[in-house]
Amino acid sequence: MATVYLLKVLIDAVTAASGAPDDDKAVRYVLWMVLLTGLVFLLSTLTDSLKSYIQLKLQQYFYDSIFQKIHQTTTSIDVAYFEDDAYYNLFSRAIQNADSKPLQIVESSFRLLQFSISILTLGALLVSLHWSVPLLLLIAALPLGIAKVYYSNALHQWYQSNTQAERKIWDTHDVLTNAYFSRELRVNGLTMYFRSLFERLRSEVRSGYLSIIKRRAIVETFCLLFAAVAVFGALGYISLQSIAGILTVGGLAMYVMAIHRGVSFFQELLKSLAELYENGLYITYIQDFLALEPRDKPLDEGLDFPRNLSQGIQFKNVNFSYPKSSRAALKDFNIFIPAGKTVAIVGANGAGKSTMVKLLCGLYSADEGEILIDGVEIKELSRRALRENLGVLFQNFSRYNFSVRENIWFGDPHKPMDDQRIQDAARKAQVDKMISRLPYEYRTVLGRIYDNSEEISGGEWQKIGLARTFFKDSEVVILDEPTAALDPDAEYEIFSLFSEIVKDKTAIIISHRFSSVRMADYIYVLNDQLVEEHGTHAELMTKKGMYYRMFSKQAEAYV
Incomplete structure (x- = not known):
């Protein structure tokens, strides 16, 4: 508005001055109007920039x-x-x-x-x-x-x-x-x-x-x-x-x-x-x-996780189907994992092994039945306390394009990024030697998508995932297909130390590799979302049931 009006005044002033070129007062007035119009225009430009x-x-x-x-x-x-x-x-x-x-x-x-x-x-x-x-x-x-x-x-x-x-x-x-x-x-x-x-x-x-x-x-x-x-x-x-x-x-x-x-x-x-x-x-x-909200209770609402498990973990008549799925993932599912013992879960693909892990982690809630930890229903526990006491390597574990030390520390980010603990976890996972060969060792960024980053093999990634699980030092350790990408030598090295790593802990191993399963204290065999049989390795071999057939077929491949 000011610019429009000043332009009108300027034009009228120029028109008047052009009729009297010797009138110094009219010329000065024109010059003042030019200056004023210019200042207003400059102010407008500065305002636009601001x-x-x-x-x-x-x-x-x-x-x-x-x-x-x-x-x-x-x-x-x-x-x-x-x-x-x-x-x-x-x-x-x-x-x-x-x-x-x-x-x-x-x-x-x-x-x-x-x-x-x-x-x-x-x-x-x-x-x-x-x-x-x-x-x-x-x-x-x-x-x-x-x-x-x-x-x-x-x-x-x-x-x-x-x-x-x-x-x-x-x-x-x-x-x-x-x-x-x-x-x-x-x-x-x-x-x-x-x-x-x-x-x-x-x-x-x-x-x-x-x-x-x-x-x-x-x-x-x-x-x-x-x-x-x-x-x-x-x-x-x-x-x-x-x-x-x-x-x-x-x-x-x-x-x-x-x-x-x-x-x-x-x-x-x-x-x-x-x-x-x-x-x-x-x-x-x-x-x-x-506006989306958790359908479950708040993370901190509920009981603390039982310290020093004395009884164990029990799935009692559990039924579960994934959302919008008509197929049951678990049916009348019953297992007991004694405190301080290592239990292996085996079975065909789709039998419900990984589903059991997700339910135990509180990622889903059972449709029917109970999941008990030392006799306490899992739904009554604080979800935060539950997850802080579970160290889990999922079957499809995460590969973070961050440094090695961060990848391992992500297992328990509530604790300080202590280099000694990180290196101890790497040794337990038998990945420390590989890390020492990387250009920046524990500070090497993994993934080869950034400057000076390095890609590693699938088996090496799995060892990093294991180190992340061991870093957490949790009450319960859950490993879902922990050696799927490892060669036999690497698998042997890890499991030769496994009993020491999980000493006084409750451990669950899900695997298709029977060489790693046989070292468990107890074994459950799943078939069609149900428990087909259970017992020690020796007992199951004596029964000559599903476990015996699966073990024998795998053993034949090495003969």
Whole structure:
């Protein structure tokens, strides 16, 4: 507004001075107006730069804040959520909008305030020309605003209905770019298949999106033409006023600029309203995701874990099915693991061995039956206390692209990162010699995806996972397929020390390797989600049942 008015005064001053070039006072007045107009323009430019800096700064803080909240949600909700496709739809919508939409709401709100103030001041100026001029400009801009709101809603509905398709696209992209899939893609000749799949999926999504964008562009073009007619009418009116001598040249320039800016500000105001509406629709995805809550009790609610187990762990008539699965993972499941003993669980794939571990860790709750630790139902224990006393190597253990020492320390991050304890755990897992050959030893970053990082073999990764479990020094040790990727020599070295490592601890070993199973104090054989038989190695061999057959078949392979 100030710039528009000063421009009018400057033009009138120049016009007056040009008629009297020897009038020093008129010339000085022009120079002062040039200086003042320049200062106002400079101030406006500096304000825009400051606004840009503040917006970028806010963007960083918003980004960090939103992702902290998302990470808090993903790490506190129950594992069962990760078995639900509805969760992944919600997560995908939230994560794709988390880094931009909250800030865009703030930016749209600021622009809304800015343009509202500008329109009010310009409106007051245009009313001085004629009361109908600002009303005409409002009517001219209104159809465009309505169109923007309508198509914002249409795009939101399209996006919601295409979430699964977008997820499929990103999954295919992950296959094409992730090192995990790179070998099979090349060896099996799958590169063209997945590239074609990605292009086809993108084509389907793109055509739907562009169809809406095309319709929006056509409608907005007609709205802009309608606005242009109104602007031409207003410009014609002020031109006639100037010809009639009612307006000075400066006044003509001022009102032309005011009308131009007024239409632009009206359109920007309505655009900001539409963006505010659109971003508000998308922000509900983030709000819905952050509203997810654990279905289980709080982590710290419940009894402490029994110290120095005296009885043991018992699964009593346990039945369990995974969420949205009609197939039972465990049926009338009964086992007893005596305190201070090592018990092995064997059986075919899908027999329920790993499921038992997940239930014992409190990651899922049994549908029926009881899981008792020293006679205390697991549901009555504090989940935090339970997990702090379980040292677990999962079958699909995590491979962290962090340093060796961090990979091992992650087994018990509540304790200091003590290098001596880390090295002791590495020795127990028979991985210390390998670590000593790495370029930075325990400080070497694993994974070969960062500068100076190193990749290690699958068996070496498994030893790192074992070291992580041993570092925890927990009351109960659970190893799910701990030697699946190890060679026979490495397996022998680890289990020759195992009885010493788990001395006075309760240990559960799940394995297909009978060379590691036979050293257990007691063995359970699972078949079809049930306990088929149980006993010591000698007792089970005497029975000549399922264990005997499995052991004999594996032994034959070495003869």
